[in-house]
Structure formats: structure tokens, C-alpha cells
Amino acid sequence: MTAQTVTADAQAAGQREVSTAMEDAFGRTSRGPLAGVVVADFSRVLAGPYCTMLLADMGATVLKVEGHAGDETRAWKPPVRNGESTYYLSINRNKRSIALDFNNAEDLAAARELAARADVVIENFKPHGLERFGLDYESVRAVNPAVVYASITGFGTAGGASLPGYDLLVQAMSGLMSLTGAPEAPAYRSGVAVFDVMTGLHAAIGILAALNERASSGTGQRIEVNLMSSALSGMVNQTAGYLLSGRVPGRLGNDHPSIFPYGPFPTADGEIVLAIGNDRQFRALCDALGAPRLRDDPRFATAHERSISREALRPLLAGLLSVHSAAEWFEILTAARLPCAPINDVRGGIDFAEQIGLEPVVSVGGGEETLPGIRNPISFSRTPASYDLLPPGLDADRNAILSWLEQSRPGQP
Structure with missing residues (x-):
């Protein structure tokens, strides 16, 4: 054979x-x-x-x-x-x-x-x-x-x-x-x-x-x-962070305890969320914001340094982001392959999932008697959910x- x-x-x-x-x-x-x-x-x-x-x-x-x-x-x-x-x-x-x-x-x-x-x-x-x-x-x-x-x-x-x-x-x-x-x-x-x-x-x-x-x-x-x-x-990471360091974490608002910039930032008309998780992404962010000088600032050179210097970096980013709207920055930063997001309400979240082809809404039931529902999040290639x-x-x-x-x-x- x-x-x-x-x-x-x-x-x-x-x-x-x-x-x-x-x-x-x-x-x-x-x-x-x-x-x-x-x-x-x-x-x-x-x-x-x-x-x-x-x-x-x-x-x-x-x-x-x-x-x-x-x-x-x-x-x-x-x-x-x-x-x-x-x-x-x-x-x-x-x-x-x-x-x-x-x-x-x-x-x-x-x-x-x-x-x-x-x-x-x-x-x-x-x-x-x-x-x-x-x-x-x-x-x-x-x-x-x-x-x-x-x-x-x-x-x-x-x-x-x-x-x-x-x-x-x-x-x-x-x-x-x-x-x-x-x-x-x-x-x-x-x-x-x-x-x-x-x-x-x-x-x-x-x-x-x-x-x-x-x-x-x-x-x-x-x-x-x-x-x-x-x-x-x-x-x-919060429970493990306490066990491994002995440090009890507390409220940071929308900040991340270990990463910065990682959260919402003001723009000309609202907020946009940035999720800059590594040094390469930060350098690309500086370029997209038209601020190459930040790339070379030793206070912000590494993830650890950015985290401990966040209060110095925060107003600098806010000033740079103030020149465009959240929607404009989403388009600019996404084109630069940088992780960012608008802050949607629930309707906006479902609409966005539709726009990117996730088909989040399904019809439950059949015939005249149907209800909309959220799709099961697991996709199977041969044995689909129903x-x-x-x-x-x-x-x-x-x-x-x-x-x-x-x-x-x-x-x-």
C-alpha cells in the first residue's frame, strides 16, 4: 500500500x-x-x-x-x-x-x-x-x-x-x-x-x-x-509573587505591578490601552510616537527600569499621545504591530469580535423560536459545538x- x-x-x-x-x-x-x-x-x-x-x-x-x-x-x-x-x-x-x-x-x-x-x-x-x-x-x-x-x-x-x-x-x-x-x-x-x-x-x-x-x-x-x-x-502571578518574594501586592489601579507602559493612557479624546511587554516593543513605540529620544534614555532602556521609573515616563507618554484621538492612535499603533486597544463597552466588544471574523453571536434553537447567544469559545475542526x-x-x-x-x-x- x-x-x-x-x-x-x-x-x-x-x-x-x-x-x-x-x-x-x-x-x-x-x-x-x-x-x-x-x-x-x-x-x-x-x-x-x-x-x-x-x-x-x-x-x-x-x-x-x-x-x-x-x-x-x-x-x-x-x-x-x-x-x-x-x-x-x-x-x-x-x-x-x-x-x-x-x-x-x-x-x-x-x-x-x-x-x-x-x-x-x-x-x-x-x-x-x-x-x-x-x-x-x-x-x-x-x-x-x-x-x-x-x-x-x-x-x-x-x-x-x-x-x-x-x-x-x-x-x-x-x-x-x-x-x-x-x-x-x-x-x-x-x-x-x-x-x-x-x-x-x-x-x-x-x-x-x-x-x-x-x-x-x-x-x-x-x-x-x-x-x-x-x-x-x-x-x-499575584499569589505566586507573594509566596516567592514575601511582598503583599496592593491596588495599582490600571497599572501592572511589573510592566510599564501597560494600561490606559489619555489621548486627545479619550483613553487607549497600551500593552508594551518587552524592550523591542518599547523602542517601536517610541518610533511610532515620534520620540526616538526616549529610546536612548537610560531610565527607560529596559523593562525593569521602565517599571521603576514609570512616574517619570507616564507624563511623557501622555503628552505624546495627546496629539491624536484614541481611534487614530489605534490605527497608527496597530499598523506598527504594537499591542494596543480602545476601551469598548460590551456592545463595542461584541461588534469588534464581529469585525475581525470571530462570529461571536450564534442563534440558539431553531425555526421561529431562536435566541441570540455567545458562541462556545472552543472550536473543533471535525466535531463542532451546536x-x-x-x-x-x-x-x-x-x-x-x-x-x-x-x-x-x-x-x-
Whole structure:
């Protein structure tokens, strides 16, 4: 067999793989890499639902279990679309919903059966809160040893088990708020629940790793993530900087602790962000600004010297930038291949992503009933994400899920 024949066969196999799709028990067809994986989603609010939405985009069958009052985010308004919370809509596409009261014997039996049938169980109840219902990891593993069981908490299951797991509390306790804002101003939270999102991503990574390991061992395992650990990991250079130097970082406004110029600078009509990370870029910036003298100033010759001499350099840059608008400088500096950016609002951010071909907005659902949504950030060359199902109404899929449980019971024809 020639190399050309092998290549042709591989290409043909690849084409067959591209066209292969899997239909789940509820009629959703997907070519995604997680098609066939069933996720019992006992989570609510943000970290868990964000994780399971990403999995659902990639083809997993996600069955969202809610109490009869519904996920809290259904009531988080405004903003709204057609009376529904946009917060809820933003993180619950491609799922199916069933409302179950664990204090009701029939509902609890359905919840246990769902956990027993699932490939993945994810929950963010208070630590040990599911033990009395027989939905904790040990109980589920006893009947479903292949289960990948992911638990999300705020502060872990040891000394922080009793603490409520809100992102804002973690932003405060982790130190993030001490780093956010101007030096003379009060501490600020991030404009997004950044640690909820980060923890959701960590949960997704753990689930995918455990599924991969299960493919060889045949056995599942428990994954535990918590917002506090995700926060300390996610602050990367700030937490490491303290550990390695003993120096506690503080608020620097929009300045970077180690790099300058790296932040917003005034222009003739607003601000532009510069991100000059090395000496070559700084020399190119001096040329683009028409200030070659700055290249040779020993105070600014290296990144370290620029950082410690930032208060001398800052007004010099502001004066040079004052001759053009932010939009003009963006064009000039981008042409010089220098990292810079205008400061957009959210609409401007989405519009810019459209302009550069990222196609950030997708249509969720089909036919006349569709909603706009933000594209899953992961692109696959053969097994793309899909956006088939609108965020479900509360208990909208109860009959379908109970029917599936009935039909999938061992011994059923």
C-alpha cells in the first residue's frame, strides 16, 4: 500500500467521521465530541450551569434537575427578555429540565435513578448536603461505579464547609478585591463573577480528564473544585509573587505591578490601552510616537527600569499621545504591530469580535423560536459545538426524562 493510498483512506475516514452524528434519547442530534455522554446536573446559579452548558454545547445530554422553585437565576432580574431572566438564559442552553422535590418519595426515586444512569453527576449543594437523600458520591458510586461525580463548593469540605459559596465573598477573602481599584479608592469587585466562571471551567477540565481516564480503567471518580482554590490559582502571578518574594501586592489601579507602559493612557479624546511587554516593543513605540529620544534614555532602556521609573515616563507618554484621538492612535499603533486597544463597552466588544471574523453571536434553537447567544469559545475542526436547544422552562421535560428512565431500566426491552 502506498503512502498516497494511506492518505486517501485516512481522508475518506475523516469525511465519514465528519458526517457521523448521534441522536440522543430525547431527539437531539449532535456531532459534538461529547455526544452520548449523559450529565445529571444538580447544580444551580453560575459555576455549575456554566460548566454543564459548555459540555452540552459539545454534545453531552444535560438533564438539569431543579427544585420546584427553580434555579435561583430564573428570578435574577433585570435585565429580561420576554419576561425571562437573561442571567438564566445566558448559561442554560442545550439542556432539558425536570423539577424534583427530594422530600417527595417519587421525585427522590427519580433523582436517584437519574444519578445511577448518568455518566456524569455534577452538584453544588452545601458539603454533605446530599447525604441524607442518598445522592452523595459514595451512595451514587455504589450503584454506578463508572460515574464521574463533580462537586463544587465555595471553600472546600474541611474548615470552610459551613461558609456560603458566593463569588463576591471569595473575591473578598481571596485578596482579589484588594488588588482591584485605584490605590486611594475603596476595594472593588470584578465586574463579572470571575471565580464562578473560573471554577466552572476547572470543573469542566476535571470532568473531561476523568472521562478520559475512565475510558481505560472503566471506573469513575470524584472531582472536587471550590471557588477559593480556583481564585488562588487564577490570581497566578499575584499569589505566586507573594509566596516567592514575601511582598503583599496592593491596588495599582490600571497599572501592572511589573510592566510599564501597560494600561490606559489619555489621548486627545479619550483613553487607549497600551500593552508594551518587552524592550523591542518599547523602542517601536517610541518610533511610532515620534520620540526616538526616549529610546536612548537610560531610565527607560529596559523593562525593569521602565517599571521603576514609570512616574517619570507616564507624563511623557501622555503628552505624546495627546496629539491624536484614541481611534487614530489605534490605527497608527496597530499598523506598527504594537499591542494596543480602545476601551469598548460590551456592545463595542461584541461588534469588534464581529469585525475581525470571530462570529461571536450564534442563534440558539431553531425555526421561529431562536435566541441570540455567545458562541462556545472552543472550536473543533471535525466535531463542532451546536446550539440546538433553547434554555428550558422549569420542568419542561419532565415527561420525557421520566419516560427515558422508565425505558432505560435494566431488564426493559
